[in-house]
Amino acid sequence: MTAAFAKQEIESALANRFGPAFQRREKRPAEVLSTGVVEIDAFLHGIPRGAITEIVGTVSSGRTSLLLSVLSAATTKEETCALVDASDTFDVSSAKIARVDLDRVLWVRCNNRLESAFKATDLLLQSGGFGLVVLNLTDVAAKHARRIVSSWWFRFRRAIENTPTALLVVTPVACVRSCAGMVLEVNNEAAVWLTTTVSTLNSSDARLIDRKAETKCANHLSLVTEPTQQPGPHGLLPTHSRLLRGIRVQVNQERPASWTGGPVKFSTHSSI
Numbered sequence: 001m002t003a004a005f006a007k008q009e010i011e012s013a014l015a016n017r018f019g020p021a022f023q024r025r026e027k028r029p030a031e032v033l034s035t036g037v038v039e040i041d042a043f044l045h046g047i048p049r050g051a052i053t054e055i056v057g058t059v060s061s062g063r064t065s066l067l068l069s070v071l072s073a074a075t076t077k078e079e080t081c082a083l084v085d086a087s088d089t090f091d092v093s094s095a096k097i098a099r100v101d102l103d104r105v106l107w108v109r110c111n112n113r114l115e116s117a118f119k120a121t122d123l124l125l126q127s128g129g130f131g132l133v134v135l136n137l138t139d140v141a142a143k144h145a146r147r148i149v150s151s152w153w154f155r156f157r158r159a160i161e162n163t164p165t166a167l168l169v170v171t172p173v174a175c176v177r178s179c180a181g182m183v184l185e186v187n188n189e190a191a192v193w194l195t196t197t198v199s200t201l202n203s204s205d206a207r208l209i210d211r212k213a214e215t216k217c218a219n220h221l222s223l224v225t226e227p228t229q230q231p232g233p234h235g236l237l238p239t240h241s242r243l244l245r246g247i248r249v250q251v252n253q254e255r256p257a258s259w260t261g262g263p264v265k266f267s268t269h270s271s272i
Contacts, residue, residue, distance in 0.1 A: 145171055
């Protein structure tokens, strides 16, 4: 009884002197931002706000498909987004096809200047007002990504905690380390090829002619559209992306380790 009374006296004295600074706050449920991929949202419920989410994957692993899906889901819900592009590799046409509302995306091009990319990201996070900020490091060499000093990640984590902003970092190798609230590793499980009957290579213009291609495909995120070219003398003149229509992606959650549902798989169309 005496201990409880003493505790109450201390709390009262702290409240009188420092106001609400030492008051206990109830922990709110984590707010999330949808990834736009039903299979992933079924397990993860989305990307956590107020935290750093890292998407790790090599070339053609599905990382760009997942990135565009997140941007599409965010802009569809009228979120204001920012994309810091370290290597200027963001494809606007693919983003439009993935139904990203580009009027709600601030695209910051850094012309292969890694330090400028981090400074721009810092300014965006400190300014607030963005529901999603993406730091795209996909084309940064792995050896350079590993050398990024941890102080940047600690600074970013501190800037967005207890805010509605989600920071998405797309990297070729894991480099955010302990500052990441969630790490997703994406892998290309298999290529999805169309069934073709006759394919010839026209040496005059080096175009691949697909005489007969299967056009029915499953319902999934599409990053390519049907070609608009008119049929030529040899029949349909599609681009080579009609032969390789997409990939099957496997997503593993590396951090946190509480997810026990196993890997998530989804299919995506992507241009080559």
